[in-house]
Amino acid sequence: MAGKPKLYYFDGRGKMESIRWLLAAAGVEFEEEFLETQEQYEKLLQGGSLMFQQVPMVEIDGMKMVQTRAILNYIAAKYNLYGKDLKERALIDMCVGGTDDLMGFILMFPFLSAEDKEKQRAVIVQKATSRYFPAYEKVLKDHGQDFLVGNNFSWADVHLLEAILMVEEKKSDVLSGFPQLQAFKARISSIPTIKKFLEPGSQRKPVPDDKYVETVRRVLRMYYDIKAN
Amino acid sequence: MSGKPRLTYFNGRGRMEPVRWLLAAAGVEFEEIFLETREQYEKLIKDGVLMFQQVPLVEIDGMKMVQTRAILSYIAGKYNLYGKDLKERALIDMYVEGIADLMQMILVFPFSPPEAKEKNLDSIKERATNRYFPVFEKVLKQHGQDFLVGNKFSWADVQLTEAILAVEEKIPAVLSGFPQLQAFKVRMSNMPTIKKFLQPGSPRKPPPDERYVETVLKVLKI
Numbered sequence: 001m002a003g004k005p006k007l008y009y010f011d012g013r014g015k016m017e018s019i020r021w022l023l024a025a026a027g028v029e030f031e032e033e034f035l036e037t038q039e040q041y042e043k044l045l046q047g048g049s050l051m052f053q054q055v056p057m058v059e060i061d062g063m064k065m066v067q068t069r070a071i072l073n074y075i076a077a078k079y080n081l082y083g084k085d086l087k088e089r090a091l092i093d094m095c096v097g098g099t100d101d102l103m104g105f106i107l108m109f110p111f112l113s114a115e116d117k118e119k120q121r122a123v124i125v126q127k128a129t130s131r132y133f134p135a136y137e138k139v140l141k142d143h144g145q146d147f148l149v150g151n152n153f154s155w156a157d158v159h160l161l162e163a164i165l166m167v168e169e170k171k172s173d174v175l176s177g178f179p180q181l182q183a184f185k186a187r188i189s190s191i192p193t194i195k196k197f198l199e200p201g202s203q204r205k206p207v208p209d210d211k212y213v214e215t216v217r218r219v220l221r222m223y224y225d226i227k228a229n
Numbered sequence: 230m231s232g233k234p235r236l237t238y239f240n241g242r243g244r245m246e247p248v249r250w251l252l253a254a255a256g257v258e259f260e261e262i263f264l265e266t267r268e269q270y271e272k273l274i275k276d277g278v279l280m281f282q283q284v285p286l287v288e289i290d291g292m293k294m295v296q297t298r299a300i301l302s303y304i305a306g307k308y309n310l311y312g313k314d315l316k317e318r319a320l321i322d323m324y325v326e327g328i329a330d331l332m333q334m335i336l337v338f339p340f341s342p343p344e345a346k347e348k349n350l351d352s353i354k355e356r357a358t359n360r361y362f363p364v365f366e367k368v369l370k371q372h373g374q375d376f377l378v379g380n381k382f383s384w385a386d387v388q389l390t391e392a393i394l395a396v397e398e399k400i401p402a403v404l405s406g407f408p409q410l411q412a413f414k415v416r417m418s419n420m421p422t423i424k425k426f427l428q429p430g431s432p433r434k435p436p437p438d439e440r441y442v443e444t445v446l447k448v449l450k451i
Contacts, residue, residue, distance in 0.1 A: 052327045070322030090303040097296030098281050135280050
């Protein structure tokens with residue numbers, strides 16, 4: 001047994017990407033098995049590895065973990081990225097809840113029709129600039145510290161950086177009204193483990209393309225007719 | 230200030246109901262403010278108390294908490310309903326997240342158009358009986374203990390009980406293939422704090438009706 005966590009998912013971002021970010025930020029090496037065929041997926045199902053018949057699935061510390069949030073919570077706690085007490089954990093949970101909702105608008109984006117994509121792009125930018133980014137801008141402005149919670153690097157910082165970069169891919173100047181977030185982005189990007197993850201050749205996945213969408217649809221036999229939210 | 234947690238939400242289940250269940254199960258008394266008008270909601274936003282301009286909001290221990298999961302995790306942690314170590318917490322998290330996916334289907338059901346309701350009901354039945362209930366039936370059968378995780382009452386037990394009752398309201402015979410869950414339901418319902426919560430006059434909210442849907446749509450301007 002390798003001892004490294006092993007990730008089971010498609011060769012693309014989807015729901016697994018936040019997990020890749022967090023493991024990388026914690027400096028934890030991991031292996032990946034990419035689902036490419038229905039047969040692979042059926043084999044996982046029949047082997048009883050997928051508690052609710054779904055991926056992401058992460059083999060870690062003898063467990064076959066499913067449910068993205070459960071996996072992220074476990075990794076954050078194990079690698080001391082979850083605050084020092086219950087209250088800091090509460091703040092981190094609130095922060096990641098927001099970035100999770102924001103990234104949720106982007107998750108289904110590749111599966112939309114071309115027309116719906118344009119509408120959704122506008123929704124993503126509107127939500128980011130009027131609801132989510134202002135909240136984090138204020139947190140950073142109010143305490144003036146380098147990190148979102150407890151003056152210490154945490155899961156909340158990793159998740160926010162991931163969200164910022166994803167929204168920027170949809171609108172490159174989206175941070176223009178948010179000086180705190182601009183500085184935050186530069187600071188967190190230069191943390192050694194994150195810097196490494198942002199370099200070519202890391203396990204970070206690119207923006208989902210048609211091939212990714214086609215693979216997910218083929219393997220899961222789902223998501224053929226997605227409407228914007 | 231009373232020191233009791235204070236919940237701000239609509240006068241109905243929605244995303245706040247799991248919070249009511251968990252506080253009640255922990256034996257914690259709480260106060261509630263019900264959103265009835267757009268003006269109330271706009272005032273909350275203007276006052277800056279909603280981090281992402283959304284409810285649920287729970288004022289607890291000096292914090293204005295939003296994001297349902299964050300709130301539930303905090304309560305579970307504070308009242309020792311979150312397992313004894315990281316691995317038990319991982320199991321509890323997996324279970325509550327799975328149940329939350331099922332509850333999400335029930336959450337949005339009242340807001341779906343009439344022509345979609347029958348199909349959505351079939352989906353709820355299919356998922357409950359083929360994806361979610363079998364998992365917990367198996368967990369209980371395999372360890373033979375009274376509670377889902379660590380032989381001790383936890384958030385997972387509360388969440389599963391809530392889900393079972395919510396699905397049964399839609400599909401009364403849904404537990405017919407699940408003897409372990411039937412026994413589990415009886416056991417949980419008889420725990421003193423839960424028993425009290427299930428009695429008339431408790432803060433438990435009834436199934437959502439048209440008036441509830443109307444209020445939500447009006448206040449949130451959807």
